[in-house]
Amino acid sequence: MRAEFGSPLRPMRCAQIRERNDSPLTASLSLLRMRQRAASWVGRHAPLAICVASPARVVVFVEQLSVDRFLLKIHKRTSRFFKMRQIGTLFVLAVLAAFDFGCASLAPAKVNDPSFIRAAGTKEKDNVLVTVAVLTATESRDYFGRPLEPGVSRQYG
Amino acid sequence: MWILPRFTDPDYFSALEVAYRNHSVFSNKFNQKVDDTFRKYAIPWRVAPGKANTGFLFVNLSEGAKFVNVELWHSKGVIDVGFYLELPSGHFDYEQTDLISLYEANRLNDLTIEQLRRVLERLPCCTDDRAAANGDPANVILIGNDDDIFSALVRQGWDPTHALGAATIKKTFQSFLLGRRYRYSPVSRLYFFDRQQDVAFQKARATVHQRNHMRLWLSPYTYRGQPVWVAQISRDIGIRFTLRSAFFTTHKIDPQVDEARDYLVQDLLASESLEWLAYVKGVGFVSPEAPRENLTGDVYFTDGLRAVVAISRTRVPADEVTFVRWESLPNE
Numbered sequence: 001m002r003a004e005f006g007s008p009l010r011p012m013r014c015a016q017i018r019e020r021n022d023s024p025l026t027a028s029l030s031l032l033r034m035r036q037r038a039a040s041w042v043g044r045h046a047p048l049a050i051c052v053a054s055p056a057r058v059v060v061f062v063e064q065l066s067v068d069r070f071l072l073k074i075h076k077r078t079s080r081f082f083k084m085r086q087i088g089t090l091f092v093l094a095v096l097a098a099f100d101f102g103c104a105s106l107a108p109a110k111v112n113d114p115s116f117i118r119a120a121g122t123k124e125k126d127n128v129l130v131t132v133a134v135l136t137a138t139e140s141r142d143y144f145g146r147p148l149e150p151g152v153s154r155q156y157g
Numbered sequence: 158m159w160i161l162p163r164f165t166d167p168d169y170f171s172a173l174e175v176a177y178r179n180h181s182v183f184s185n186k187f188n189q190k191v192d193d194t195f196r197k198y199a200i201p202w203r204v205a206p207g208k209a210n211t212g213f214l215f216v217n218l219s220e221g222a223k224f225v226n227v228e229l230w231h232s233k234g235v236i237d238v239g240f241y242l243e244l245p246s247g248h249f250d251y252e253q254t255d256l257i258s259l260y261e262a263n264r265l266n267d268l269t270i271e272q273l274r275r276v277l278e279r280l281p282c283c284t285d286d287r288a289a290a291n292g293d294p295a296n297v298i299l300i301g302n303d304d305d306i307f308s309a310l311v312r313q314g315w316d317p318t319h320a321l322g323a324a325t326i327k328k329t330f331q332s333f334l335l336g337r338r339y340r341y342s343p344v345s346r347l348y349f350f351d352r353q354q355d356v357a358f359q360k361a362r363a364t365v366h367q368r369n370h371m372r373l374w375l376s377p378y379t380y381r382g383q384p385v386w387v388a389q390i391s392r393d394i395g396i397r398f399t400l401r402s403a404f405f406t407t408h409k410i411d412p413q414v415d416e417a418r419d420y421l422v423q424d425l426l427a428s429e430s431l432e433w434l435a436y437v438k439g440v441g442f443v444s445p446e447a448p449r450e451n452l453t454g455d456v457y458f459t460d461g462l463r464a465v466v467a468i469s470r471t472r473v474p475a476d477e478v479t480f481v482r483w484e485s486l487p488n489e
Contacts, residue, residue: 121240132240149218
């Protein structure tokens with residue numbers, strides 16, 4: 001089914017956001033009202049799309065509504081919402097940083113005889129000796145201390 | 158002398174590219190360490206006279222088996238060396254078949270060229286499901302050691318297949334539903350010589366629904382000491398509904414099964430591993446107007462010939478391949 005861009009929803013929503021230059025939360029509130037209207041409109045006219053042509057995107061859009069409602073409740077209860085949000089953001093960043101530093105280790109194995117060397121092949125041609133070994137995903141993870149192909153070794157290793 | 162990594166893998170990764178994939182978001186110092194480490198690991202391309210270079214070349218991941226082509230360029234020409242290396246992980250069907258003890262050495266029957274032709278013509282036409290129903294035609298004969306055959310296939314982009322198991326069935330099912338690529342997707346069991354295939358290979362396209370796949374059985378015959386393999390090859394071209402499968406769906410094969418057979422011949426020509434080629438009767442002519450059905454109800458038609466391909470251990474350019482005229486192809 002074709003998206004109906006001629007419906008009143010899209011121009012109204014976009015215009016209202018442009019008109020309000022005050023705090024982001026106010027804009028967010030008007031956006032919320034718009035989205036609530038949009039949601040009820042979607043309920044009546046699904047699977048028509050709003051601003052986007054894909055019904056799948058509409059599902060994501062509607063799910064975001066519940067988050068906005070949650071944020072709105074917090075705001076009504078305390079005027080320190082922004083401060084809390086900034087503190088929360090900093091906290092999340094700190095956790096991420098700690099996580100990143102914790103994981104960011106590169107510890108190549110200190111092994112003189114890695115297992116893949118035993119399966120190496122050697123050939124000689126024109127007085128040149130060539131030895132080749134191929135590492136599996138698990139072997140490269142063990143040797144380099146990092147999974148060079150994430151997912152593969154976990155799936156089958 | 159120079160090492161030419163592009164000839165090993167046209168899409169190889171540079172050392173700093175691999176390092177970048179392991180960078181931290183927050184620490185430049187750590188990132189510098191990663192860069193230094195991977196640069197140190199990478200093999201230097203220039204090899205000084207009388208010296209040995211050691212290091213890593215970062216290429217795309219293959220599971221099960223890999224053919225590594227090493228090309229070295231020097232003032233007097235190019236040195237190329239090929240390696241076929243198996244990468245056992247416990248999940249591939251070739252790891253679960255003991256080819257060495259399949260036949261006792263004294264039970265193997267070494268054939269002359271005329272005996273070989275007669276034996277191949279008298280082999281059963283088709284694979285079965287143990288209930289004597291005719292499955293897909295056994296339309297290829299390969300002569301050569303397993304390493305040479307597998308190497309020739311892997312060099313042309315064929316991959317070994319995972320054995321059927323819970324994890325591989327799950328992955329196949331996911332790929333089936335989502336239309337993803339699964340290079341090592343297991344193949345169903347078909348029977349010849351009263352046993353399921355010893356090993357299978359496939360050349361996958363972008364989705365699991367489209368692939369060339371080949372099942373191989375080691376026969377009790379040898380020709381000039383080289384093992385003779387019976388194979389069944391067909392091309393999956395999509396999926397279709399069927400009541401003959403537990404999942405109500407099956408792969409649809411290209412009804413013109415000779416196309417897949419001759420595709421394999423081309424691949425072996427391209428890999429410069431085809432020593433000689435012949436066609437022999439044995440499958441039986443099936444016209445497009447009155448096609449046969451395989452075990453899952455897919456129709457197929459064929460000129461009735463098997464391709465017989467002898468694999469060389471050394472490289473054979475296409476213009477030096479011998480064509481043995483046992484049977485002529487229909488258009489000749």
